[in-house]
Amino acid sequence: MKKIIFVLGLGLFSGLAMAQNSAVDEVMMKQVQKDKEKSDSDIKDEKSAAKAATWMDRAKTYQDIALQYSSLDSSAVIEAYDAYKKVIELDVNKKGAPGRLSKEATDILAGTEGNLYNAFVKQGAEHYQGQNMVKALELFQRAQEINKKDTLATLYGGIAAQQADKKDIAIDEFNKYMANGGKDPSVYYGLAQLYRADNQFDKAIATLEKGLEQSPDNKDLKSEIVNIHLASGNEDMAIKQLQELTAKDPSNVTNLVNLGILYDNINIKRAGQIRELQEKIGATGGQADKMAKQLADEKDKLNIYEGEIKRITGLLKKQPKSADLKRQLDEVTASRDEAKTNVAKYEADVKAMAEKANSPDKAAAEKELADLQAKYTATKKDILDSYQKALAAEPENYDALFNLGVIYFNEAVENKREIDNMDMQEYQKSGKVVEGKVCGLFKKAKPYFEKAVKAKPDMEEASSTLETLNNVLAQFEGKKVECIAAQ
Incomplete structure (x- = not known):
């Protein structure tokens, strides 16, 4: 769930609550209290309760309470709504045609007259602030019955449903918001998150794209499209999107780092495939x-x-x-x-x-291996390029520093396997050279980890890796290995 939606909702609700506080007048409130008590008494009287006018007075009294004096009844708007319905039921002539009061009540319930819609929204907001999300949702949904083209109550309804863990209802409310012309990008983002949580990636992407139609330059929506492509396993599309984003905004460090990570993930998979093919055709170390x-x-x-x-x-x-x-x-x-x-x-x-x-x-496997190795080399250049561009824009970016260190560290480990697999004769022939290259790669990784630790001293992964690296380099020094500088 996107937290920005909740913050937005609370801000708007606070405005509604302030309207009530500034409008309260003690004298008028006492009069409304008396009107409420009279209405409660009138509907208990058989003769009075049979009159449409009694119910119309009750409807307007309770609507006034909902709009200005909620402390008298936090659900007054529902009483008002029911009273308007009663007016329509009672105010008919002998032929069954609606009377004047019935027509007025009908117009109010249809939202063409009066403030019943605002009363529902206001009391819904008050229940939201009181953390009664279920009641808030009910009132926001009732508001939508009065104004079916509304975006305010659908927005609030979606937020309340999210908070109440009613995901299906939240999705429905946010879709209504969008269908009614709502443009807030945080709603599109939040709805996409709900779809993503259910692995409905196509719907999530479609929602974000609709959001971009309303807000073409919104970076959060664009970035989330990339994230969802990643979550769905569509790395190629994610890379394409990020390439477009970095081309438009080459100083966006987050996009550059994410692009580097994407390339990195692809090469990690390729490294595994290369190893499997080498074993298949017997190409590893004779x-x-x-x-x-x-x-x-x-x-x-x-x-x-x-x-x-x-x-x-x-x-x-x-x-x-x-x-x-x-x-x-x-x-x-x-x-x-x-x-x-x-x-x-x-x-x-x-x-x-x-x-x-x-x-x-074997020939096919060797060709596949050569192709994979070529792709690996090309992608490695893309990885390094992305991280270096990120560091050019932000020299202390932890992710770029740490990930660059990991690249050289892992490459050193991979080369060390070659030494471990050597017999004594092979080691005497070429082991020292390979050891020098391994040492050189470890040395190349070291400054990146040192800078990463300096950028974020509390990050355990960088500090522990640097400690391991220093121990390894000390062993090479103890063996008097001459390190060969890595390119």
């Missing part, structure tokens, strides 16, 4: 060679164990009662069996990898 080496090593172990079993068995023939030789044989036999299991597993892995390498889908 997996096929590693598997073949593991198989060869395990076969060597198996041969050693087989030879050792043969040797110990020979000794046991000479010393059949030796407990130590029996123990050794049991241990070596267990190791031999484990090696057999590993050989079978690695043979299956090597075979599966070979099948993947010779798969007719």
Whole structure:
């Protein structure tokens, strides 16, 4: 729910309440009290209650109370309404045609005469201020019966329904407000939020677009269209909208940061897809060679164990009662069996990898991988560009600083995986260079986290990440790794 709607409503209600306070006159109020007591007595009298004039006097007395003296009866407007209905019922001639009072009452209930509509709105506002949202809603809806083209009571009705957690009624009230020509952009925003909460994204977008027809330059409505596209999973449309917004207002930091986050989210997904494809085609760190080496090593172990079993068995023939030789044989036999299991597993892995390498889908997978990597690189440029533009406009923007730091930090972690997967021979060949690049990426991330912490010292995510980063860099320094500056 959009809080601006509630603030707006309370402001308008306060104005209505002030009108009442400024109009109260003690002498007149006492006279109205007497008129009320007389009317209450008259309708209990059988003869008086049969007269349309009695009910017309009652209607006007209670309408006056509703408009000026609500302290006498907080629901006086309902009594007035019912009294007007009674006038229409009683004031008919022998032919059933309405009389003068009946016609007057009919015009008042139709809103062409009198102030009954205002009385409903005013007492509804008073109930709203008293936090009786259900009663307020009832009175606002009754006001709409009198003025069906109204926007004021539909606005108030929608607000009261929201506060009373009657979402369906709030939606109906705000739609009436819009249909009757209401233009307040906060109502369009609030209604879109109600649709969004129910995952009715098409209706939410349509509502915001209607709002933009009334308020073409409203930034909140434009931004919320982007948010709803995101909530619905339509990232492409969200990016398109944000690109248009940043083109029109290149100094809007919020839009620039949001655009960077959108690009960032897309690349996070792509990174996962790239990893899956690399594993599928065996493109990560020479997996096929590693598997073949593991198989060869395990076969060597198996041969050693087989030879050792043969040797110990020979000794046991000479010393059949030796407990130590029996123990050794049991241990070596267990190791031999484990090696057999590993050989079978690695043979299956090597075979599966070979099948993947010779798969007719490999070429298609390699093309898909190349395309994804190209898109990843291009989008990374868009990410960096968006955040850098945001920082150019607002150098201490926390989100842009933190997110830039995360980009380089995550890239360093991703590169470190390559080192972790290396065997000793590979590490001796290229590990130091890769470590230098990893260190360089961590170093590049550091100033962004430092500035983010300075911008918002209370943000735990930045301070804890910076602490982790400093520990990592200390380890590199302890290992005397020469950091290679990241581009």
